[in-house]
Amino acid sequence: EAFVQAVSDREAVTDHDVAAFVDVVQAAIGAPAGAWIHYGLTSSDVVDTAWCWMMRDACDQLIAAATELMRTLVLLAREHRDTVMIGRTHGIHAEPTTFGAKVALWALQVERDRVRLRAARASVAVCKLSGAVGTFSNIDPSIERHVADALGLQPVPATQVIARDRHAEFLYACASVGATMELIAVELRHLQRTEVREVQEGFKPGQKGSSAMPHKRNPIAAETISGLSRVLRGNLQAGLQDVALWHERDISHSSVERIVLPDSALLAYYVLRRMNRLVQGLQIFPERMLANLHSSYGLVFSQPVLLGLVQAGLSRDDAYRIVQENAGRAWDEGRSFRELLDADARVAVPASVLDEAFDLGRSVRYAGRGVDALDALHLG
Known part of the structure; x- marks a missing residue:
């Protein structure tokens, strides 16, 4: 503390922090060795x-x-x-x-x-x-x-x-x-x-989330x-x-x-x-x-349905409009997307095509690839 105070006092004179530090160190070492501090x-x-x-x-x-x-x-x-x-x-x-x-x-x-x-x-x-x-x-x-x-x-x-x-x-x-x-x-x-x-x-025992709302x-x-x-x-x-x-x-x-x-x-x-x-x-x-996934009436499977209709021979735009129309009804009316598709005569595909499109396991079958990539990390 005395050294720090000495530097602070010296800086009040020099108005230069490093110069003050050098002066105090040189004085502490003394002559002639102190003169070599900060040399050149x-x-x-x-x-x-x-x-x-x-x-x-x-x-x-x-x-x-x-x-x-x-x-x-x-x-x-x-x-x-x-x-x-x-x-x-x-x-x-x-x-x-x-x-x-x-x-x-x-x-x-x-x-x-x-x-x-x-x-x-x-x-x-x-x-x-x-x-x-x-x-x-x-x-x-x-x-x-x-x-x-x-x-x-x-x-x-x-x-x-x-x-x-x-x-x-x-x-x-x-x-x-x-x-x-x-x-x-x-x-x-x-x-x-x-x-x-x-x-x-995490919320530990005794913790409070708000001063007003328990x-x-x-x-x-x-x-x-x-x-x-x-x-x-x-x-x-x-x-x-x-x-x-x-x-x-x-x-x-x-x-x-x-x-x-x-x-x-x-x-x-x-x-x-x-x-x-x-x-x-x-x-x-x-x-x-x-x-939460199922709360949107199955709309999350709209893309595989679209692709299934394209594979069945529809143009992409026609298939898109059919899927989009039924998706809008499902959302607006709170109805099952799959049931609306089943009832739409324009969706002329076997039930197996829609079964595959609505297969949750199919949708995430490759989702683990990112997790597998972690094996290459070096955590040592």
């Missing part, structure tokens, strides 16, 4: 190398957290490989799918986030100790190599600063993690709506993740604006990075861990999924 260096030699060291280690923590989430998602996908539910496009019933297929796609996207984090790690695991404009005018390059080896970093050509596209890549990897977490969170929020209720976040069980974890993901995207925008600096360097990036680099690392780590806890405690209701 500029502030960014110290600060940029330190930032890159921290970002590299942050990537390791983020990759580990992403791997833990992937393990949870893979287990859930395999457990629900054959749990049938309705697939929705534009929020409207489309065709049957499985919950396992949905979760498998989440896991595969998290894997791509791991790839992006590894790439970002490689980009930021660098250093520079090359002086005021990066030309080694007052320091031997061997010093840079010595420090790089000690820290496990790679020396790179630079101006006074390391190029900020590297930092932007790190921020993009963090923002991409946030986008993936929001993708999952938004889906879980929709599936928790009262009229859907196919899943539900019945409430709100998707607060998913909503929190959605909100924090917006911050990560905003930080990326700020980081991209830091790439273009004047000549060999200006200081416009510095104040931004003191906020967005640590905040993005922490937020990306938090949303990964929070999502892992959410998924581990998630309640899934297969019966409700099946009930």
Whole structure:
């Protein structure tokens, strides 16, 4: 604490944080050795190398957290490989799918986030100790190599600063993690709506969902993740604006990075861990999924009916109009789509054709391919 206070007091005089730090360290070491502290260096030699060291280690923590989430998602996908539910496009019933297929796609996207984090790690695991404009005018390059080896970093050509596209890549990897977490969170929020209720976040004894309405069980974890993901995207925008600096360097990036680099690392780590806890405690209701699928009177089988009529010799447009007309009646009148088709003389196909079209097992016979793709992932 005394050292930190001494630096703070000195900075009040120098109005320069690194210069104040150097002054205090030199004074603590004393003459003549203290005079060699910061010899031939500029502030960014110290600060940029330190930032890159921290970002590299942050990537390791983020990759580990992403791997833990992937393990949870893979287990859930395999457990629900054959749990049938309705697939929705534009929020409207489309065709049957499985919950396992949905979760498998989440896991595969998290894997791509791991790839992006590894790439970002490689980009930021660098250093520079090359002086005021990066030309080694007052320091031997061997010093840079010595420090790089000690820290496990790679020396790179630079101006006074390391190029900020590297930092932007790190921020993009963090923002991409946030986008993936929001993708999952938004889906879980929709599936928790009262009229859907196919899943539900865990709700512990004593928990309250609302200060006013005792019945409430709100998707607060998913909503929190959605909100924090917006911050990560905003930080990326700020980081991209830091790439273009004047000549060999200006200081416009510095104040931004003191906020967005640590905040993005922490937020990306938090949303990964929070999502892992959410998924581990998630309640899934297969019966409700099946009930919702059947709630649209069999309309989810309209495409195989269309194709069956085409195979029977109708033009695609004629078949489409017949199916569309009966689908509209089923929806508007609350009647069975299959029964309306059976009663329509224009649907001149054997009953076996419609039986196959309305076969739920046929619709999802390949839905497990996404789950099978998880076998290729390396989760060690």
